[in-house]
Amino acid sequence: MKKFNLSHAMFNPASFTLYQDADFTVETFTYPSGVEALKLTNHRGYLTVLPFYGLMIWDAVFDGINLKEKDGFTYPRFGQQIADTYGAFEFNSGLLASGNPSPEDDHVQHGEFATARMDYAALLIDEGQLTVQSDYEYIKGFGDHYLATPSVTMFADSGLFDLDMHVKNLSHAAPMPLQYMCHLCCAYVLGATMTANVPDEAFQLRTSVPAHVHPTPEWTAFTDELQASGKLIDKLDDASHYDPEIVFFSDDLSKYTDTAEFRVELGDGHTFLTKYPTADLPIVTRWILYNGDQQVNAFALPGTSTPEGRLAAKQAGTLIMLPPQAEKHFHVQTGLEK
Secondary structure (H helix, E strand, C coil), X not given: CEEEEECHHHCCCCCEEEEECCCCEEEEEECCCXXXXXXXXXXXXXXXXXXXXXXXXXXXXXXXXXXECECCCCCCCCCCCHHHHCCCCEEEEEECCCECCCCCCCCCCCCCCCCCECCEEEEEEECCEEEEEEXXXXXXXXXXXXXXXXXXXXXXXXXXXXXXXXXXXXXXXXCEEEEEEEEXXXXXXXXCEEEECCCHHHEEECCCCCCCCCCCXXXXXXXXXXXXXXXXXCECCXXXXXXXXXXXXXXXXXXXXXXXXXXXXXXCCCEEEEEEECCCCCEEEEEEEECCCCEEEEEEEEECCCCECHHHHHHHCCCEEECCCCEEXXXXXXXXXX
């Protein structure tokens, strides 16, 4: 295995080819905001990864298909929470808290890690695969202390890629709260059909209304109909109903399968896939939004809990308390299956 330790000095506004072989090309550059990026290219397409900024995936394009949502952000921007730069294909929601905080919560939207400034990053190259890995140490006096190590792995001649998050509680004395969601902001494709290897009955409509959601009479009538019918939205055939957003939560999917598989059939022979072990990520969220500013079909957001904040997870019994020196690993495969 070849390893390249990355430094900030490697990144400039002009694109620079850091590595190239028969399978991959790796280029460094910075956005106008100063955010550093790696463009990872194989024969199918590319990922644009932010190695020192939450290890977000900003862009994901394979076979000429843009996998990510449409939004107003033309490039990533430094900020204190994910709403300051809400344009990534994927970001890591957590880790001490995740999701949209209730009025009683004291955490930012989607947690402190989403916009973390990473301490260390490296490029790892093995036969047929390429990995970007970053480290982030969180520490507060008289507070929590953890080491998070996320990674993104691309494979030769594949539109699928792996997302991993490893967390260690560095405290020798105290457990730490842990919530995690692999937040995949996928493209809304008109006419696409969603399938899964878990039953529709495993899902329920979100009935709470977060602070960022502003209901209209039409939206309220539609959600009342959905709630009464118990129907899960699995076909993108009428975008007029999804402003504001429609959200579904699952119950514990480990009751149905060891490995969840969610697909979006685009109707042109291509398929989006998200696949992961349910023992570690038992809850999945489906988030659909369509308006003039943002169009997203987050058909499967794997998580340890619903994205309603830390207090809601604690009340539901899904907030993990990671013992001192204990470790937890999360793994998701996603991308363009075919």
